Amino acid sequence: MADETKKWVLMLTAQTPTNIAVIKYWGKRDETLILPINDSISVTLDPAHLCTTTTVAVSPSFDQDRMWLNGKEISLGGGRYQSCLREIRSRASDVIDEKKGIKITKEEWKNLHLHIASYNNFPTAAGLASSAAGLACLVFALAKLMNVQEDESQLSAIARQGSGSACRSLFGGFAKWIMGKNNDGSDSVAVQLADEKHWDDLVIIIAVVSSRQKETSSTSGMRETVDTSKLIHHRAKEVVPKRIIEMEEAIRERDFSAFASLACADSNQFHAVCLDTSPPIFYMNDTSHRIISCVEKWNRAEGTPQVAYTFDAGPNAVMIARDRNAAALLLKRLLFSFPPPSDSDLGSYVIGDKTILEDVGVKEMKDIETLPPPSEANTQTHKFRGDVSYFICTRPGRGPIVLTDETRALLDPETGFPK
Amino acid sequence: MADETKKWVLMLTAQTPTNIAVIKYWGKRDETLILPINDSISVTLDPAHLCTTTTVAVSPSFDQDRMWLNGKEISLGGGRYQSCLREIRSRASDVIDEKKGIKITKEEWKNLHLHIASYNNFPTAAGLASSAAGLACLVFALAKLMNVQEDESQLSAIARQGSGSACRSLFGGFAKWIMGKNNDGSDSVAVQLADEKHWDDLVIIIAVVSSRQKETSSTSGMRETVDTSKLIHHRAKEVVPKRIIEMEEAIRERDFSAFASLACADSNQFHAVCLDTSPPIFYMNDTSHRIISCVEKWNRAEGTPQVAYTFDAGPNAVMIARDRNAAALLLKRLLFSFPPPSDSDLGSYVIGDKTILEDVGVKEMKDIETLPPPSEANTQTHKFRGDVSYFICTRPGRGPIVLTDETRALLDPETGFPK
Numbered sequence: 001m002a003d004e005t006k007k008w009v010l011m012l013t014a015q016t017p018t019n020i021a022v023i024k025y026w027g028k029r030d031e032t033l034i035l036p037i038n039d040s041i042s043v044t045l046d047p048a049h050l051c052t053t054t055t056v057a058v059s060p061s062f063d064q065d066r067m068w069l070n071g072k073e074i075s076l077g078g079g080r081y082q083s084c085l086r087e088i089r090s091r092a093s094d095v096i097d098e099k100k101g102i103k104i105t106k107e108e109w110k111n112l113h114l115h116i117a118s119y120n121n122f123p124t125a126a127g128l129a130s131s132a133a134g135l136a137c138l139v140f141a142l143a144k145l146m147n148v149q150e151d152e153s154q155l156s157a158i159a160r161q162g163s164g165s166a167c168r169s170l171f172g173g174f175a176k177w178i179m180g181k182n183n184d185g186s187d188s189v190a191v192q193l194a195d196e197k198h199w200d201d202l203v204i205i206i207a208v209v210s211s212r213q214k215e216t217s218s219t220s221g222m223r224e225t226v227d228t229s230k231l232i233h234h235r236a237k238e239v240v241p242k243r244i245i246e247m248e249e250a251i252r253e254r255d256f257s258a259f260a261s262l263a264c265a266d267s268n269q270f271h272a273v274c275l276d277t278s279p280p281i282f283y284m285n286d287t288s289h290r291i292i293s294c295v296e297k298w299n300r301a302e303g304t305p306q307v308a309y310t311f312d313a314g315p316n317a318v319m320i321a322r323d324r325n326a327a328a329l330l331l332k333r334l335l336f337s338f339p340p341p342s343d344s345d346l347g348s349y350v351i352g353d354k355t356i357l358e359d360v361g362v363k364e365m366k367d368i369e370t371l372p373p374p375s376e377a378n379t380q381t382h383k384f385r386g387d388v389s390y391f392i393c394t395r396p397g398r399g400p401i402v403l404t405d406e407t408r409a410l411l412d413p414e415t416g417f418p419k
Numbered sequence: 420m421a422d423e424t425k426k427w428v429l430m431l432t433a434q435t436p437t438n439i440a441v442i443k444y445w446g447k448r449d450e451t452l453i454l455p456i457n458d459s460i461s462v463t464l465d466p467a468h469l470c471t472t473t474t475v476a477v478s479p480s481f482d483q484d485r486m487w488l489n490g491k492e493i494s495l496g497g498g499r500y501q502s503c504l505r506e507i508r509s510r511a512s513d514v515i516d517e518k519k520g521i522k523i524t525k526e527e528w529k530n531l532h533l534h535i536a537s538y539n540n541f542p543t544a545a546g547l548a549s550s551a552a553g554l555a556c557l558v559f560a561l562a563k564l565m566n567v568q569e570d571e572s573q574l575s576a577i578a579r580q581g582s583g584s585a586c587r588s589l590f591g592g593f594a595k596w597i598m599g600k601n602n603d604g605s606d607s608v609a610v611q612l613a614d615e616k617h618w619d620d621l622v623i624i625i626a627v628v629s630s631r632q633k634e635t636s637s638t639s640g641m642r643e644t645v646d647t648s649k650l651i652h653h654r655a656k657e658v659v660p661k662r663i664i665e666m667e668e669a670i671r672e673r674d675f676s677a678f679a680s681l682a683c684a685d686s687n688q689f690h691a692v693c694l695d696t697s698p699p700i701f702y703m704n705d706t707s708h709r710i711i712s713c714v715e716k717w718n719r720a721e722g723t724p725q726v727a728y729t730f731d732a733g734p735n736a737v738m739i740a741r742d743r744n745a746a747a748l749l750l751k752r753l754l755f756s757f758p759p760p761s762d763s764d765l766g767s768y769v770i771g772d773k774t775i776l777e778d779v780g781v782k783e784m785k786d787i788e789t790l791p792p793p794s795e796a797n798t799q800t801h802k803f804r805g806d807v808s809y810f811i812c813t814r815p816g817r818g819p820i821v822l823t824d825e826t827r828a829l830l831d832p833e834t835g836f837p838k
Contacts (some may be wrong), residue, residue, distance in 0.1 A: 029480050187642060206562045214565075228684075230657075230658045230684075230688065231650045231653060231654065231658075233690060234650065234653040234657075235650065236647075237648075238653075239649045239650075264697070264698075265647075265697050266694055267650075268694050268696075268697070269649065269650065269694075269695050270692040271694055272650060272692065272694040272695040273691065275687050275688075275690055275694060276684075276687055276688050276691040277692040278680070278683070278687070278688075279683075279711075279715040279719075280687045280711060280715075282708045282711075285705050285708075286705045287706050289701045289704075292698075296698040296699075300698075354624075358742070364709075415594065
């Protein structure tokens with residue numbers, strides 16, 4: 001190690017997607033190791049629209065581990081960050097960077113400090129699983145920096161200890177988090193069910209729903225559910241295992257009807273056990289309910305499901321359309337019922353893959369106002385202007401990658417501090 | 420029978436309370452006989468504030484069975500009315516009215532037609548179990564008119580066939596509907612657990628919540644839940660039986676803490692299985708959620724429950740306060756958070772037992788605007804003006820009675836037609 005200079009900085013930047021569960025994780029059997037009471041299955045979202053970028057750096061000049069999230073320094077003192085850092089450090093290997101003339105041995109990693117900078121390309125507070133992408137990215141980036149030899153599943157067990165659902169963000173396409181049986185959590189890992197090319201018809205539309213209510217954190221929420229709900233254990237033991245098998249088959253066979261009916265039922269059941277908690281937990285609000293009604297009504301009118309919906313620990317709707325045509329027809333319905341507030345502009349009301357707006361026939365704001373009511377809506381054509389903050393159009397996406405383009409780094413290669 | 424004149428009309432007027440379940444009925448094992456999948460327990464509400472008054476009349480001059488609800492003729496063709504009329508007629512006894520010189524034998528009842536007029540002293544469409552009180556009143560009034568010898572429990576099995584929860588309205592105080600085991604429903608009856616004097620500290624406040632949404636009828640809702648929910652059977656078989664035992668004990672011992680925690684948990688679980696239905700059923704809305712949060716927060720701040728809440732198949736909150744003092748403190752909180760719209764007046768915003776307003780310190784509308792925020796509310800002091808239509812203050816009440824004051828009759832004693 002070029003100790004005499006203390007000047008070198010070694011760094012690496014990675015990008016990791018977020019994911020949305022279609023069979024839900026709710027309830028831990030071990031709070032510290034984050035071991036769940038049932039398996040879960042997720043779809044990975046395209047990192048082009050929703051991802052975390054993390055740069056990790058190591059230098060003998062750093063005097064402590066530090067982290068910046070979206071440009072603001074945050075504490076690494078929490079047990080979850082510490083678990084991830086400890087687990088990754090203990091698996092570090094020798095690293096040689098010949099170009100820079102740096103050699104770090106396996107043993108030296110324990111005494112070197114890290115700088116971490118992380119950035120979400122979507123609003124952190126919007127309830128879009130930013131911690132899943134964030135912790136997965138932290139673990140992935142550190143593993144690459146430290147030359148950790150473990151595969152993605154083994155890394156997923158580390159990310160899991162940072163944020164349960166983060167383990168599923170180590171894979172593209174469709175991932176399953178196997179709950180495992182071991183007390184040490186070693187078999188509680190994520191595996192890939194299918195990559196993002198397997199079922200590339202799917203189009204995803206997210207409605208970010210305005211909310212005034214302070215939400216129960218998922219950590220305390222699931223603890224209260226496990227402690228007080230009389231239904232959660234029946235769900236975890238009797239209902240979910242069957243759904244996992246059926247969902248795996250639906251994904252394998254690209255059976256959208258089965259996929260949609262399982263995803264919707266499981267989302268609703270997750271919110272049902274939240275409601276069965278004492279005191280009850282409400283994550284969905286009237287807007288969420290209206291979106292569900294809109295989708296259910298249309299699916300029923302079509303005779304076969306066009307769109308699945310799923311809601312995490314908040315009011316936002318994640319809708320998965322069977323194909324681009326269905327997605328355009330869905331967005332048309334959503335824009336009709338939830339037009340933007342008058343001070344908004346189209347470019348910030350529909351973000352992500354905006355090309356779908358062409359299929360909807362919407363080129364500018366005024367086109368939204370002239371959208372016809374959906375044929376199945378009959379009398380219920382009330383408009384709920386402003387109840388949706390914005391829509392994100394995306395699709396299933398790939399897993400974590402290392403960004404080799406150094407201009408994407410969030411830390412200065414010379415100083416190791418945020419740019 | 421004075422057949423030659425055809426002029427006589429024999430009639431009787433009865434008044435029957437509505438009831439609110441604190442352990443909920445949701446799901447039938449027999450749709451025609453209306454046999455439930457679990458026991459339920461209810462509190463009878465004071466008929467002074469919420470009741471049905473029904474006048475039944477018989478005359479040889481009537482050429483068909485007819486019924487008027489709140490002054491408007493309605494069809495008696497539905498299977499449920501027909502079940503009740505058939506069951507009651509088959510149990511009729513000889514009736515002699517010496518004053519009027521009328522004698523009707525057991526056999527003659529089958530060939531005589533009935534006029535029925537029914538009136539609710541509260542809005543029918545407000546989702547306040549008007550059908551429970553209505554069907555109970557119909558059965559009770561006819562039984563008295565026709566000199567049916569059955570006791571209230573036996574009558575409850577008839578009312579049950581008109582509207583399931585009607586069977587519990589045949590008793591004051593607290594009633595239990597025993598699900599029964601027999602296929603013919605003969606043992607699916609209501610019994611009284613305690614009369615209205617047993618626990619007369621309780622004060623009940625109902626928030627009638629404004630709603631734009633069309634609600635799923637409870638008949639079709641519970642059918643869909645039984646058919647599609649993966650949680651309802653666990654609830655009916657494993658959860659409710661224990662709660663019934665605990666709730667009976669809580670009522671017997673006047674243990675308000677146990678009563679409140681069971682009532683709230685069971686209401687929430689009922690709504691949880693509605694949400695677990697496919698497609699999901701939402702009866703509570705954001706206002707309902709806010710009322711729950713308000714009560715839960717206050718109960719937590721007090722350390723011991725002051726108020727229980729329960730919601731039926733709609734957004735209205737029924738809140739049961741441990742005593743008048745708690746009720747006044749509750750109403751103060753509710754009026755603070757849900758002030759009346761500016762065009763409303765106090766007399767129509769708080770109805771029922773208005774004397775409680777004195778305890779709240781509210782004499783006129785402007786007093787509501789100066790109510791202080793509840794001490795436990797800290798920052799969340801947003802006002803939701805207009806989200807509650809009105810409040811009803813009431814208490815547990817008595818069972819059905821015959822009204823001997825003929826001026827209360829809804830039919831003309833000469834013609835047998837609505838006055």
